[in-house]
Amino acid sequence: MSQTPVRIYHNRRCSKSRAACQLVAQSGLPAEIIDYLETPPSRDELRVLLRQLGMPAADLVRRGEAVFRQLYAGRALGEEEWLDALVAHPILIERPIVVRGDRAIVGRPPEKVLELLQAE
Numbered sequence: 001m002s003q004t005p006v007r008i009y010h011n012r013r014c015s016k017s018r019a020a021c022q023l024v025a026q027s028g029l030p031a032e033i034i035d036y037l038e039t040p041p042s043r044d045e046l047r048v049l050l051r052q053l054g055m056p057a058a059d060l061v062r063r064g065e066a067v068f069r070q071l072y073a074g075r076a077l078g079e080e081e082w083l084d085a086l087v088a089h090p091i092l093i094e095r096p097i098v099v100r101g102d103r104a105i106v107g108r109p110p111e112k113v114l115e116l117l118q119a120e
Helices: 015-027 043-053 066-071 079-088 112-118
Strands: 006-010 031-035 097-100 103-106
Touching: 006 015, 015 031, 015 112, 043 079, 043 097, 043 103, 097 112, 103 112
Parallel strands: 006 031
Antiparallel strands: 006 097, 097 103
């Protein structure tokens, strides 16, 4: 198996995110863990992540968050406006995001991470 490193955009308070980190650790692959609330991805990094995920920004938004309900619920936003929202409020970014090589997945449920770890 290739030793392509894994990057995890992680929120330590999220059980799904912790479970994804545990699966990566068990794989033995080198991993970079980024607490995305402390070190949020830039707009350009988000664009790359979305391309790797194969999804529009709107699909990466956590709609259950209070900030979503207060500021964005019921609004029809375009791609750039959603990027603005994700940069301004990183808590809205779905988690965990696991990246390996040029592919990424949202690790919900955490077992989806195994698909990425077993690829290559």
